[in-house]
Amino acid sequence: MSLISSLPDSVPVLIAGGGPVGLSLAAMLAQYGIQTLVIEADEGYCTGSRAICMSRRSQEILGWFGADRPLVEKGLGWTAGRSYFRDREVLHFDMPHDPAQRFAPMVNIQQFYVEEYAHDAMRRHPRHANISWNSRVLAVRNQDDGVEVEIECGGEKKWIHAQWLAACDGGRSTVRESLGLALKGTQYEGRYVIVDIEQDSQRPVERLAWFDPPSNPGSTILMHRQPDNVWRIDYQVEDGEDPEEAVKPENVLPRVQSHLEMIGETAPWKPLWISIYNAKCLTLDSYRHGRVLFAGDAGHLVPIFGVRGLNSGLDDAGNLAWKLAWVLRGAASDALLDSYSIERVHATRQNISYGAKSTEFMAPPSYGFRLMRDAALRLGLADERVRSLVNPRQSSPISYDGSPLNAGDGLTGLFPDSAPGEPAPELMLRHGTETRHLSQFFGRGFVMLGVGLDAQGIDALRRAADSVGKPAGLPALQVLAVGEAISGGDVDAWQAAHDSLLRYQAGAVYVIRPDGYVLGRWPVAQADAAAQALGLFHTPQSSL
Amino acid sequence: MTDQDLDTCYTALCSAIDRVGEQRAPLFLSMLALSLLARQPDAEAALPLIRQAEENTTD
Numbered sequence: 001m002s003l004i005s006s007l008p009d010s011v012p013v014l015i016a017g018g019g020p021v022g023l024s025l026a027a028m029l030a031q032y033g034i035q036t037l038v039i040e041a042d043e044g045y046c047t048g049s050r051a052i053c054m055s056r057r058s059q060e061i062l063g064w065f066g067a068d069r070p071l072v073e074k075g076l077g078w079t080a081g082r083s084y085f086r087d088r089e090v091l092h093f094d095m096p097h098d099p100a101q102r103f104a105p106m107v108n109i110q111q112f113y114v115e116e117y118a119h120d121a122m123r124r125h126p127r128h129a130n131i132s133w134n135s136r137v138l139a140v141r142n143q144d145d146g147v148e149v150e151i152e153c154g155g156e157k158k159w160i161h162a163q164w165l166a167a168c169d170g171g172r173s174t175v176r177e178s179l180g181l182a183l184k185g186t187q188y189e190g191r192y193v194i195v196d197i198e199q200d201s202q203r204p205v206e207r208l209a210w211f212d213p214p215s216n217p218g219s220t221i222l223m224h225r226q227p228d229n230v231w232r233i234d235y236q237v238e239d240g241e242d243p244e245e246a247v248k249p250e251n252v253l254p255r256v257q258s259h260l261e262m263i264g265e266t267a268p269w270k271p272l273w274i275s276i277y278n279a280k281c282l283t284l285d286s287y288r289h290g291r292v293l294f295a296g297d298a299g300h301l302v303p304i305f306g307v308r309g310l311n312s313g314l315d316d317a318g319n320l321a322w323k324l325a326w327v328l329r330g331a332a333s334d335a336l337l338d339s340y341s342i343e344r345v346h347a348t349r350q351n352i353s354y355g356a357k358s359t360e361f362m363a364p365p366s367y368g369f370r371l372m373r374d375a376a377l378r379l380g381l382a383d384e385r386v387r388s389l390v391n392p393r394q395s396s397p398i399s400y401d402g403s404p405l406n407a408g409d410g411l412t413g414l415f416p417d418s419a420p421g422e423p424a425p426e427l428m429l430r431h432g433t434e435t436r437h438l439s440q441f442f443g444r445g446f447v448m449l450g451v452g453l454d455a456q457g458i459d460a461l462r463r464a465a466d467s468v469g470k471p472a473g474l475p476a477l478q479v480l481a482v483g484e485a486i487s488g489g490d491v492d493a494w495q496a497a498h499d500s501l502l503r504y505q506a507g508a509v510y511v512i513r514p515d516g517y518v519l520g521r522w523p524v525a526q527a528d529a530a531a532q533a534l535g536l537f538h539t540p541q542s543s544l
Numbered sequence: 545m546t547d548q549d550l551d552t553c554y555t556a557l558c559s560a561i562d563r564v565g566e567q568r569a570p571l572f573l574s575m576l577a578l579s580l581l582a583r584q585p586d587a588e589a590a591l592p593l594i595r596q597a598e599e600n601t602t603d
Binding site: 005090152357360366367368369372376378381382383385386388389 | 545547550551554556557558559561562563566569587596597598599600601
């Protein structure tokens with residue numbers, strides 16, 4: 001039922017937009033026991049496959065609410081790719097991967113499946129997560145104690161009061177427009193046609209790129225395998241070609257046919273979806289405006305190359321969910337949500353700089369970039385020293401170095417991969433026959449991680465953890481001891497497999513945020529500093 | 545030279561070519577190549593690089 005009368009008068013968190021970011025945010029908040037209502041203009045999941053490459057980090061985030069398993073079962077994991085200049089292979093690359101990892105570096109899957117799995121997770125919390133399809137946001141009024149949002153549904157209108165509004169309503173965000181905000185940045189001229197086709201293929205799942213292929217001289221073509229026998233094909237449109245003409249099937253299909261023939265994919269095929277794209281590097285300066293928080297494409301548009309669009313949107317949701325929960329439960333002041341904006345605007349600027357580099361290679365914007373791209377491709381055939389320039393810069397988690405949330409670093413200069421503000425490096429953990437990964441402890445409460453502690457160190461860890469309070473209505477602190485051998489007393493103790501501890505300092509205590517980022521780290525002799533840092537987020541206070 | 549440093553230099557060179565313009569690009573790139581050749585230890589190191597680029601210039 002999506003009649004307007006069935007909608008509540010007020011809700012703690014209203015989410016504008018039921019795409020993958022909004023649905024995931026609702027699922028995460030439901031796990032914290034926070035009520036949400038998602039307002040979605042469409043009648044169901046998106047059509048066309050849209051964003052298709054889910055990074056390792058995104059798989060981890062989907063795992064916080066149980067959507068990782070269907071994703072990994074349905075999706076096609078991949079670790080490598082090939083780039084060709086004309087008909088010769090110039091680069092065969094492998095994504096960073098090691099046996100301690102829980103997920104493949106990348107999984108290809110149609111966006112509507114991701115939406116379905118996030119919605120399934122919402123449906124496991126029917127008292128907390130709700131969605132109203134065929135509904136849209138008409139107007140937004142920011143107030144001191146909340147936000148008033150006018151909703152239209154089935155021809156009727158209604159104002160709903162929310163404590164917070166999460167704007168996840170995409171690149172053409174109505175919320176953004178009604179607040180009079182605009183994305184700022186640059187747009188590139190080069191256009192790419194995006195085509196999905198259905199065709200049986202036995203080719204391994206890899207990221208494939210052709211520069212100036214004989215099938216389409218002068219163009220650049222990308223291909224990705226998706227589930228259900230679907231190919232994603234992207235190709236660059238010639239300068240000056242009319243975009244409306246470029247997406248007409250009579251112009252698209254011959255180019256696709258020519259390329260399929262060239263690479264020897266001869267099975268019958270049919271087109272499923274055609275779209276056109278040009279690279280944009282646009283963002284809001286702040287993702288918090290009063291009681292309104294922007295996430296995903298509503299706040300930023302980054303180039304398609306390097307797959308930072310949906311992947312950064314899920315990171316937005318993962319950063320925002322626990323902070324909203326902590327603020328709504330009264331365990332932190334709303335300044336915590338300013339850190340959401342600071343960290344994620346920083347991430348967008350990083351994503352834009354990497355995305356711009358990818359774009360400048362995939363669709364050179366000027367003579368200099370085109371000349372050098374061609375030089376790198378030609379020389380790359382013979383000289384491996386320059387081949388790294390051809391490697392696509394794929395999405396990877398962004399460091400929050402410089403974040404105001406980062407607590408002390410008692411190990412300055414050591415093990416930079418696990419410094420405050422870094423995503424905690426994955427650990428594969430064993431206890432008897434049981435295997436777990438560190439990332440499986442994320443998405444709930446904070447983690448206090450003792451690394452390579454002796455019996456005395458375990459005692460110090462235990463005492464520090466016991467001194468941390470427990471705020472009402474929020475997940476408890478999780479305390480783990482990890483080492484080369486199992487040693488934990490009454491602490492949850494694990495043995496690290498596959499040298500995965502190499503990026504952590506032994507004899508240290510790490511505090512990790514619910515979103516998997518390192519808050520601070522100290523030698524175990526300073527375990528009380530870890531407890532103090534945690535105290536800021538564990539002051540018992542009145543709940544909702 | 546790390547991959548990241550090479551990437552930084554690559555982008556700087558692209559932008560420099562755009563600043564000098566298409567017409568003067570061959571002159572600019574020749575001057576740059578000369579600077580880089582002069583920084584090679586000897587002709588034995590430099591000549592194969594010239595040969596390699598030449599071989600991959602033609603179609």
